[in-house]
Every structure is written in C-alpha cells, then in structure tokens.
Amino acid sequence: MGMAASQARWISLAARKTNVEYEGQQINQARTALANQSSELWNQLYNMKVPTPPSTNDYTKTQYSFKNGDVTQTISEIQSADYTDSDNIHYNSYVTYYSKISEYTGIRNTKSNPQVQYVVPTEGDGYYMVGTKKVVCLNTVDRTDTSETGAWGTYCAQLDQISTDWPDTQLAKDWKNYRESGDVGTLDNIYFWTDSNNEVNFASQTATTNDSLEACRADNTLSLHSYYADYQEKNKEVSKYGIVEYDDSGRATSLQLEGSSIVYDLKTESITDDKAYNDAMNQYTYDQQLYEKQVQDINAKTEQIQTEDRTLELRLKALDTEQNALQTEMDAVHKIISKNIEGTFKTFES
Numbered sequence: 233m234g235m236a237a238s239q240a241r242w243i244s245l246a247a248r249k250t251n252v253e254y255e256g257q258q259i260n261q262a263r264t265a266l267a268n269q270s271s272e273l274w275n276q277l278y279n280m281k282v283p284t285p286p287s288t289n290d291y292t293k294t295q296y297s298f299k300n301g302d303v304t305q306t307i308s309e310i311q312s313a314d315y316t317d318s319d320n321i322h323y324n325s326y327v328t329y330y331s332k333i334s335e336y337t338g339i340r341n342t343k344s345n346p347q348v349q350y351v352v353p354t355e356g357d358g359y360y361m362v363g364t365k366k367v368v369c370l371n372t373v374d375r376t377d378t379s380e381t382g383a384w385g386t387y388c389a390q391l392d393q394i395s396t397d398w399p400d401t402q403l404a405k406d407w408k409n410y411r412e413s414g415d416v417g418t419l420d421n422i423y424f425w426t427d428s429n430n431e432v433n434f435a436s437q438t439a440t441t442n443d444s445l446e447a448c449r450a451d452n453t454l455s456l457h458s459y460y461a462d463y464q465e466k467n468k469e470v471s472k473y474g475i476v477e478y479d480d481s482g483r484a485t486s487l488q489l490e491g492s493s494i495v496y497d498l499k500t501e502s503i504t505d506d507k508a509y510n511d512a513m514n515q516y517t518y519d520q521q522l523y524e525k526q527v528q529d530i531n532a533k534t535e536q537i538q539t540e541d542r543t544l545e546l547r548l549k550a551l552d553t554e555q556n557a558l559q560t561e562m563d564a565v566h567k568i569i570s571k572n573i574e575g576t577f578k579t580f581e582s
Contacts, residue, residue: 238572242565249558252551259548266541273530273537280526283519286512288504295503296484298329298496305329307498308469310484315473323473323490330467337464338390338397341433346456348448360437360445362425362456367445370434371419387424390432390461402439403459433458 296307306329313326343362352358360367370387379385392411395404403422410418423445424434435458436444443457473490487496 238569245562291509292504296498325476327474328471334463338394343456365425367425370422393461394459402436431460
C-alpha cells in the first residue's frame with residue numbers, strides 16, 4: 233500500500249471512529265435522560281399514599297342512656313363542668329340528652345292524582361268528592377257548641393295549630409281572617425273531610441297555588457294539599473347540669489340531674505354509624521382502584537423505559553466493538569505509514 237493510499241485509509245478510519253464516539257456520547261446522554269425519567273417515576277410511586285381501609289372502631293362510639301319511668305333518654309354529649317347551684321350542690325358535668333315527647337302538630341298531606349270531583353245531585357246543593365270521601369264546607373258546621381269535645385271546638389283547635397305550623401298557606405290566611413274579623417264568609421273557602429285514617433283533613437276551595445280543590449278538579453295531574461293536626465312523637469334536646477360517676481375504666485355509671493335527687497343508672501352500649509362506615513368503605517374501594525391503576529401506569533412506563541435502555545445498551549456495545557476494530561485497523565495502517573516513512577528517509581540517507 234502506497235503512502236497516499238495509507239494516509240487516505242487512516243483519515244477514513246479516524247473519521248469513522250469520531251462518528252462512533254459521537255454516537256456513543258449521544259446514547260449515553262439518552263440513557264441518562266431515561267434514568268432521570270425512571271427516577272422520577274420511582275419518586276411518584278414512593279410518594280403515593282397507599283389507601284387504608286376504614287376501621288369500624290373509627291365509626292363506633294360509646295352511647296349512654298337512662299330510663300326515666302318507662303321513657304328511655306339517650307345521652308348525646310357529656311361535657312366537663314364546674315357548677316354549684318344555690319343549694320350548694322356541685323355538678324361536674326353538663327349533659328345533653330334526647331327525650332321523646334308527644335307534641336300536637338299541624339301536618340300537611342300531599343295527595344297525588346287526588347280524583348277531585350264536584351257532584352251536582354238532582355236535588356240539594358252540590359258538593360266536592362276526594363276519591364270516595366265527601367267534602368263538607370266549614371261554614372255549614374254548627375258553631376254554637378264551642379266546647380273542646382264538640383265538633384266546632386275540635387275543628388278550631390286543629391285549624392289554630394295548622395295555622396301556626398303552616399302560616400303561609402291559603403287555609404291559614406282564611407282561618408286567621410276569620411279569627412281576627414269574625415267574618416263567617418271566609419269559612420266558605422275552607423272544606424274538610426275525614427280520611428281512611430280517621431284524620432280530619434282541611435283544604436282550600438281556591439288558592440293562588442295549584443294545590444286547592446278547584447285546581448285539582450280542573451286538572452287531575454296536580455297534587456292536592458290538605459292539612460290535619462295530631463300528636464306526633466318527636467325527639468326533644470334537653471341540656472342540664474348533672475353529677476356523673478365513673479368507674480375505674482373511665483366509663484360513666486350513674487347520673488343525677490340538676491334539680492332532682494334521683495340517681496339514674498347509665499346503660500352503656502357501642503353504637504356504630506353503619507352509613508358513615510359504608511361511605512368510607514366505598515371511598516376506600518374507589519381510592520384502592522385508583523391507586524392500583526396509577527401503579528400499573530407507572531410500571532408500564534418503567535417497563536417501556538427499561539426496554540428503550542436495553543436497546544441503547546446493545547447499540548452501545550456494538551459501537552464499542554466497532555470502535556475497538558477501528559482502533560486495531562488504525563494501528564495497523566499507522567504501522568504501514570511509519571514503515572513507508574522510515575523506508576523513504578533511508579533511501580535519501582544512502
């Protein structure tokens with residue numbers, strides 16, 4: 233091989249080696265970027281909060297109750313207190329409890345598809361029907377018997393209570409007008425009937441709202457609102473100072489309320505809020521599914537990065553092999569060039 237050919241070959245090999253080294257650098261940078269992505273994914277996985285299933289203990293509380301005669305009173309809260317009354321009795325607690333009471337209440341009854349009709353008989357005055365019940369105008373009732381046991385006295389008590397609890401209704405306005413003015417004409421708009429539960433229902437003949445007898449007679453798709461009064465059981469909240477005794481475990485055992493000398497034994501039971509627990513369990517199930525989905529996504533991205541990294545690693549090994557081959561060939565060409573130079577100088581020296 234001549235001097236020129238050897239030098240051209242060495243330059244070509246040097247250029248190829250430079251390209252191999254540059255490609256190797258690019259691959260190393262790409263692998264570094266992949267390593268950073270993998271590290272970021274790992275940090276995301278590390279910082280994810282693993283969902284924890286709810287415990288029934290978190291939704292269970294100790295509930296105290298005591299019996300006052302035949303009535304069970306349920307305690308909702310016991311607060312520490314430091315109170316001394318006028319009789320010099322010291323109370324260590326402030327107790328809130330619920331007591332069931334029977335209270336006279338005005339009640340609204342909503343009747344869908346009420347089947348209101350106005351019947352015109354061959355003789356006598358016409359009248360309304362609600363289903364199979366005949367409706368009577370209040371103005372036709374004898375108002376001379378005002379006793380509590382008489383019909384009029386009973387109706388007055390019921391309408392008074394309905395007006396108190398439902399003051400914005402046409403029924404309440406007509407009754408209030410009658411009470412204040414004594415105008416019996418206002419009673420012409422008030423009708424009543426006794427339903428299948430033996431409750432006396434009152435309703436307005438006409439009103440500004442679409443829930444009166446006349447409105448429902450004209451359009452049977454409307455809902456009729458009628459009203460009655462009856463005793464209803466309600467939970468009433470009561471708060472009083474009390475003396476609470478505790479056992480060695482810290483559980484309340486007895487209660488004496490302010491103004492009473494009776495000491496009640498406290499019944500203890502554990503109450504679990506099942507609805508709140510089920511809501512928490514549903515949220516946990518959702519969070520767990522979301523967590524698993526995120527983990528799967530991270531694992532899939534990590535696997536893709538690892539695949540790309542293995543491909544780059546194989547390419548880098550191939551470049552390393554090629555670089556070694558180029559270096560070996562360059563060394564051989566370099567020796568040939570050196571011999572050519574040495575032979576040339578020896579020719580001139582002789």
